[in-house]
Amino acid sequence: MPENITNELIYEVLKNMQSRLSTMSDDISGMKARLTSVDTRLGLVHTDLAQLSDRMDKLDNRIERVETRLNLHDRPN
Numbered sequence: 001m002p003e004n005i006t007n008e009l010i011y012e013v014l015k016n017m018q019s020r021l022s023t024m025s026d027d028i029s030g031m032k033a034r035l036t037s038v039d040t041r042l043g044l045v046h047t048d049l050a051q052l053s054d055r056m057d058k059l060d061n062r063i064e065r066v067e068t069r070l071n072l073h074d075r076p077n
Helices: 007-069
Strands: none
Touching: none
């Protein structure tokens, strides 16, 4: 093992590591916040799609009733 490793050198390396870990911790916290935001927005999109699907089903039912009243059903060739 080299003789030039001192406590001061070890201390500097540990300080550098601590600083980098702190930065990584901040980055991870930011990513968690962004992921939470994405998750919330995805939930809203899912809700919007469900509402649109419901509206389309209602429109389909209404069109079916109109076609029945007007005898506009497709006939086989």
